[in-house]
Amino acid sequence: MTTEGRDPMTAVRIVEVGPRDGLQNEREPIPTEAKVAFVDALSEAGYQDIEVSAFVSPSWVPQLADAAEVFARIRRRDGVRYSALVPNEKGLDRALEASVGGIAVFTAASETFNRKNINASIAESIDRFAPVVPRAKREGLFVRGYVSTAFWCPYEGRIEPRAVVDVVRRLLELDVDEISIGDTIGKAVPGEVDDLLDLLLDALPQERVAMHFHDTYGTGVANALCAYERGIAVFDSSAGGVGGCPYAPGAAGNVATEDLVWALSRSGASTGIDLERVSAASDVLASALGRPLRSRVREALGRPRASAPEPRS
Numbered sequence: 593m594t595t596e597g598r599d600p601m602t603a604v605r606i607v608e609v610g611p612r613d614g615l616q617n618e619r620e621p622i623p624t625e626a627k628v629a630f631v632d633a634l635s636e637a638g639y640q641d642i643e644v645s646a647f648v649s650p651s652w653v654p655q656l657a658d659a660a661e662v663f664a665r666i667r668r669r670d671g672v673r674y675s676a677l678v679p680n681e682k683g684l685d686r687a688l689e690a691s692v693g694g695i696a697v698f699t700a701a702s703e704t705f706n707r708k709n710i711n712a713s714i715a716e717s718i719d720r721f722a723p724v725v726p727r728a729k730r731e732g733l734f735v736r737g738y739v740s741t742a743f744w745c746p747y748e749g750r751i752e753p754r755a756v757v758d759v760v761r762r763l764l765e766l767d768v769d770e771i772s773i774g775d776t777i778g779k780a781v782p783g784e785v786d787d788l789l790d791l792l793l794d795a796l797p798q799e800r801v802a803m804h805f806h807d808t809y810g811t812g813v814a815n816a817l818c819a820y821e822r823g824i825a826v827f828d829s830s831a832g833g834v835g836g837c838p839y840a841p842g843a844a845g846n847v848a849t850e851d852l853v854w855a856l857s858r859s860g861a862s863t864g865i866d867l868e869r870v871s872a873a874s875d876v877l878a879s880a881l882g883r884p885l886r887s888r889v890r891e892a893l894g895r896p897r898a899s900a901p902e903p904r905s
C-alpha cells in the first residue's frame with residue numbers, strides 16, 4: 593500500500609464498537625461491572641467515539657439488557673462521544689434517558705437479514721426511523737445509520753452494490769450524519785470494497801462514510817486499507833477483535849482495533865489511538881470472558897492470553 597495522493601498524516605477516526613458489537617453475541621451473561629470496566633479502560637485510549645451498548649429489545653439481545661446501567665456507571669471522558677444503537681422510538685426514549693451522545697439506527701441491504709434482525713422490511717425500518725432521526729437531532733445527538741450485509745448476506749448471498757446505494761439514499765433523506773457500511777459476515781474482499789465505493793461515492797461525500805468490517809475470513813485489515821486508499825477516514829473496530837451479530841450466522845468478530853490501528857498508522861494515518869492502552873482494555877475484557885482475544889498485533893505485542901492468574905511460585 594502507498595500513501596500517494598494523500599496528506600502525509602491523514603486523520604482517521606476509529607469508532608470503537610467492542611462494548612456493543614463485541615459483546616452482543618456472547619452467550620454467557622457478562623456482569624455489568626465488567627462492561628463498565630471495559631468501557632472505562634477504552635476511554636483512556638484516545639478514542640473520540642465509543643459505541644457503548646444498544647437500546648434494543650432485551651428479549652432479542654439479552655446480553656445488552658443492562659444498557660442503561662452501563663451508561664449510568666461509566667466514567668465519561670471529555671471529548672469522547674458515547675453512543676448506542678436504537679431500533680425505534682422506544683429505544684430513543686431509553687437512549688435519551690441515559691444521556692447518550694449519539695445514536696445509530698440500523699437497517700440492511702438484504703431484506704431477509706433485516707427481517708431476521710429487526711423484524712421489518714427495509715422500507716418498514718426506514719419508516720420506523722423517520723420520527724427517530726429528527727428527534728435525536730433536535731436533542732443535539734450525532735446520528736449514524738448502519739447498512740448491514742452491504743457485500744454478503746448469510747441468507748441471500750452476494751448483495752449488489754446498487755442495492756446498498758439504494759438504502760444509503762433512503763437514509764440520507766432522513767439526514768443521518770454518517771453512514772456505516774457493514775460487512776456483517778466478514779466475507780468481503782478488497783475488489784468488492786472497491787466496486788461498492790465506485791458507486792457509493794457518487795451518492796454521498798466520503799466524509800460521511802464509515803466502514804465496518806468483520807474479520808471472519810481475515811480480510812478486515814486489507815478491506816480497511818483499500819477503503820482508506822479511496823479516501824475513507826472513519827472505521828469501526830472492536831478491541832481484541834470481539835463481535836458478531838446473533839442474527840447473522842457465521843459472523844465472527846469485528847476487525848481488531850489493534851490490527852486496524854497498526855495497519856493504518858503504518859500506512860500514513862493518524863488515529864490518535866494508543867495501542868498499548870487498547871490492548872490493556874482488551875486485557876480487561878479477556879479476563880472477564882476468560883478466554884484469549886483474536887488479534888495478530890495483540891499477539892505480536894506479547895499479549896496472547898487472557899490474563900489468567902500468575903502461577904504460584
Ligand code: HMG
Pocket residue numbers: 613616646647648649650651652653677679680682683684686698709710711738739740741773774775776777804806836837838839
Ligand atoms: P419486534 O418483536 O418486532 O417489536 O422487535 P415489538 O415492537 O413487537 O416489541 C416486542 C417487545 O420488545 C415488546 O415488549 C416491546 O415493548 C419491546 P413486550 O410487550 O413483549 O414485553 N421493545 C423494546 N424494549 C426495549 N427497547 C426497545 C424495544 N423495542 C421493542 N427499543 C425490534 C423489533 C427492532 C425491537 C427487535 O427486533 C430488536 O430489538 N432487534 C435488535 C436486534 C439487534 O440488536 N441485532 C444486533 C445489532 S445489528 C448488528 O449487529 C449489525 C451492525 O453491527 C453492522 C454490521 O455488522 O453489519 C450494526
Ligand code: MG
Pocket residue numbers: 613774776804806836837
Ligand atoms: Mg457489526
